[in-house]
Amino acid sequence: MSELKRSARAAAEVSRINAFFPIMPLLGNRLASVRPFEGLTIGVSAHLTTLTAALVRELALGGGTWVLCAASDATTDYAVVDYLRDNGFDVYTSGSRDDYHSALLSHEPDLIAGVGGTLLDTLVRRFPEQAERVRGAVEVSKTGVVKVDDLDVPFPVVNINDGRLKPAVENRHGVGEGLWHAVQSLTGMHLSGRRVGVVGYGPVGRGVAAYARAAGAAVEVVESDPVRRLVAHYDGFPIPTLSDCITRAGIVVTCTGGRSVLSLADLAGAPDGMVLINAGHGGDEIDIPAIKRAAIAVDHVADHVVSYKLQSGRTLLVLTDGHPLNIVMNAGSPEPVLLHFALLGLTLEWLTRATDLPPGLITVPPDLENVAAELALTALRAAHG
Numbered sequence: 001m002s003e004l005k006r007s008a009r010a011a012a013e014v015s016r017i018n019a020f021f022p023i024m025p026l027l028g029n030r031l032a033s034v035r036p037f038e039g040l041t042i043g044v045s046a047h048l049t050t051l052t053a054a055l056v057r058e059l060a061l062g063g064g065t066w067v068l069c070a071a072s073d074a075t076t077d078y079a080v081v082d083y084l085r086d087n088g089f090d091v092y093t094s095g096s097r098d099d100y101h102s103a104l105l106s107h108e109p110d111l112i113a114g115v116g117g118t119l120l121d122t123l124v125r126r127f128p129e130q131a132e133r134v135r136g137a138v139e140v141s142k143t144g145v146v147k148v149d150d151l152d153v154p155f156p157v158v159n160i161n162d163g164r165l166k167p168a169v170e171n172r173h174g175v176g177e178g179l180w181h182a183v184q185s186l187t188g189m190h191l192s193g194r195r196v197g198v199v200g201y202g203p204v205g206r207g208v209a210a211y212a213r214a215a216g217a218a219v220e221v222v223e224s225d226p227v228r229r230l231v232a233h234y235d236g237f238p239i240p241t242l243s244d245c246i247t248r249a250g251i252v253v254t255c256t257g258g259r260s261v262l263s264l265a266d267l268a269g270a271p272d273g274m275v276l277i278n279a280g281h282g283g284d285e286i287d288i289p290a291i292k293r294a295a296i297a298v299d300h301v302a303d304h305v306v307s308y309k310l311q312s313g314r315t316l317l318v319l320t321d322g323h324p325l326n327i328v329m330n331a332g333s334p335e336p337v338l339l340h341f342a343l344l345g346l347t348l349e350w351l352t353r354a355t356d357l358p359p360g361l362i363t364v365p366p367d368l369e370n371v372a373a374e375l376a377l378t379a380l381r382a383a384h385g
């Protein structure tokens, strides 16, 4: 597809998204009337999807210079990259992650918005003097929050993952509903009667399990935290060990944010044709490199679907190479993602006027969540009468 066509496709997607849930234009109107970012440079490390394009377009109405880089190659939509560049944004995607972080940081951002914490990691570890001049940052993902917690960050980083809004709506309902839509369109599978193992019962796992059950699957939950395991029990799910669950499940979804939570050894008892899906942030919850090394035959069944035959004669069907499937396929779920994007925009606006904030992680102020929820309710009324 030519660059022009790709960019036009992304523009049409942004219009479609705004027609059904116009929270981004509402945010843009608010920012345009205040122009809080005038004179500032803001660096954004994000999944470069149409939803991010819909966000950045509105954020820029608040003034300032906006510079972007990819959060992950696997989730970068090059139509969106073209669209953003056509609209005058600098977007860095090529070379190694270090390369595009360095390119973005050469703009010396005053504020940073990120998913996954990798840009903040590069900034603090490689450019500590520059980090001293940053006014504040927003981190949207659990994985990023954990990473930032390990860093000695000299400025406030607002954690919008652990407020009230994002876990309740985006992590739970957005991923829960969006993941299974994406799986069905990728594979044609219906869930009725299938056995699904959900690993991790945070908000993401809870949504993934609930929507699978609602679609008729027999769902089991594997969770290492005893309180959450108990909650899964009272929500009505069997709570086997991982190895036990693996012997029965036809589909396993990782939802932990951890690394190698599903190793090759864990998969020893897997039935033939087990489908492996990741819904967590990174691409390493399932040990795909170990599966690749152990495979005696590999079949690229379709885009994003690879079958690995193991020595035992059994196959594993890996979807989207272990990257978060709903994001790779669908850019996440529009409404919940846009809701937390609105919160991200409001938080950046707040950081331009907040004073005396401590360095390091701070939880998003409830007042900002209330404003974001009001914007969402207004958008829902406008869209649905």
Ligand SMILES: NC(=O)c1ccc[n+]([C@@H]2O[C@H](COP(=O)([O-])OP(=O)(O)OC[C@H]3O[C@@H](n4cnc5c(N)ncnc54)[C@H](O)[C@@H]3O)[C@@H](O)[C@H]2O)c1
Binding pocket: 141, 142, 143, 144, 167, 170, 171, 175, 199, 200, 201, 202, 203, 204, 205, 222, 223, 224, 225, 228, 255, 256, 257, 258, 261, 279, 280, 281, 282, 324, 325, 326, 327, 332
């Ligand atoms: N795909 C998406 O669109 C999307 C959206 C939001 C969040 N996420 C990501 O999904 C992941 C989960 O998010 P969350 O909000 O539910 O996080 P969370 O930390 O609240 O929940 C993760 C759960 O996994 C459990 N866990 C960790 N390791 C385990 C293991 N080895 N076995 C069993 N259980 C284990 C933890 O005890 C915890 O209860 C994070 O990586 C987050 O960044 C993805």
